[in-house]
Amino acid sequence: MLYIVLLLVLAALGLLVPALTSAQTHWAWLSVGASGAAAAVLVLDWWLRRRSGPRAAGAAVVDHQVSGGDHPAVSEGAGGETAKSPPDQALLEPAEEDVDAADALVVSELTDEVRVLDERPRYHLAECSWLAARPSLGLPIGEARRLGFTPCAVCRPDASLAARERAGRAEPGQPAEPA
Incomplete structure (x- = not known):
């Protein structure tokens, strides 16, 4: 997703050059549109990462012979922040x-x-x-x-x-x- 944002920002900069060097306003509007699309993709990426939790934050997952067991449940505190318990001996x-x-x-x-x-x-x-x-x-x-x-x-x-x-x-x- 971040590559898409990078490409959209570069396109917006590329469209800004003809907007500034010519008298045609449609280049400026296209540049604004590309910038808006980049912002929308960033918001979408943030929303998807927040919704799916820390596993979607780009961490590589190795899928070799995983034995049973669940990840410990984590409760969310006020403000959406993860509540952390004091470290116990098992961790x-x-x-x-x-x-x-x-x-x-x-x-x-x-x-x-x-x-x-x-x-x-x-x-x-x-x-x-x-x-x-x-x-x-x-x-x-x-x-x-x-x-x-x-x-x-x-x-x-x-x-x-x-x-x-x-x-x-x-x-x-x-x-x-x-x-």
Whole structure:
């Protein structure tokens, strides 16, 4: 929509030049009309964004394997402003898992899926209690790490996945892990 406004404003400026250099008033009226159309498009864009809420404000939405859960309901206060409640423990980011070097090395070779939340820095196991019913995306652990996500201290995905991998290696018929 903003590109349309930009084009209309440029058209209005382009029409203003012949209006000023000639004695014909229809150029001036066309310029005023283009300016009015630009204003109308701006008002329409504002109205559509306000009506559909913050999701339409241009935020990119990733549509990969979103798990269940709803966004928390937000009530509107007086004057149409969003009422904000004090931060509670469920909204705070969990700490980063303290990973030892051996676990980090084992995890770096895995392709297991972890869960991430948009705009949050941690990756989690699917059964993480902090993750609960929040909508999350599934990513391979290597990709999550490359994208800058760090492990959650609540579900400790690096330690859990490394322990699972070590247990899988120790099964009969599998070569034992070197000491």
